[in-house]
Amino acid sequence: MDNPILPMLGIEVPILLAPMGGAVGPELVSAVSAAGGLGILPIWWEDARVGEAINELRMRTAMPFGINLNNQYDQDRHLGEAIDAGHGVVSFFWGLRPAQVLRAKDAGMTVLQSIGTAAEAREAVDAGVDIVVAQGWEAGGHVWGKVSTMALVPAVADAVPGTPVVAAGGIADGRGIAAAMAAGADAVWVGTRFLLARESMLTDERRAEVSAATEAQTIMGKDPNERWRDSAMRWIGSAPPWTAVYPPEDGWQLAGQGVGLVHKHQPAAEIVAELWAEARTTAANLPARLGLAP
């Protein structure tokens, strides 16, 4: 496969598991990595034991995996523990911290940065980032930008030629993967689809909610948590948009608009294989629809 991101990350298929706090733990990360994609572990909270988590993942899989740090918070200790463990791949989200990028690069890490505009992609690349993750508005969880995936990905690909682009937000099946790659992405970052992976940390109640929700049933609201500075986040729910309160604790699940495509409970390895097979079938069928095939 002529795709530069595969050798950069040491993976076999260009499918990255989106880090999702509360849903993605070592079991799901290692399952996606073992299936040839890249599992990425969110490990950014204050008392996170980064070194221990990396060691646990190394025992679970010999394949590459990433860790995900949150620039909303001080992550110096977290990054230091990853460097001490000799870890290879780090993803940063919620803003760019050039000093952290330099520190990770000096330690020989491959650095991914989540961005929400083409200008932010350029800043990230100027700071030394290896791979940009273009997160569109339809994404689940905390959403940094305001531009939809379909408009963002080609703009980012044009803005940073020579730097691999990973598309995130609303990609929940192989058609979405083919579309994102046609739009200029080198790989995809899939979150909501993996909420129903057998290895995800969701309870049965939350799984039922995800599998029943339609694409019209997520809303974007403001996170009232002071430390997240009123940021926007997307969840399954029925409250009016832009409420300033958390939805009731027992009645919400962060998820993206792609949730309308997510119904099956499957092992993560099966999801990876199915996504990739569907993407290839979709692409193979396109020439006829475009009037290119005999």
Ligand SMILES: Cc1cc2nc3c(=O)[nH]c(=O)nc-3n(C[C@H](O)[C@H](O)[C@H](O)COP(=O)(O)O)c2cc1C
């Ligand atoms: C439950 C949930 C938790 C999330 N937590 C994180 C996180 O800890 N770190 C992060 O970078 N992104 C987080 N996100 C955003 C995802 O990494 C990703 O950008 C998003 O899920 C992609 O859109 P999709 O859900 O439509 O596939 C979260 C998303 C969800 C749904």
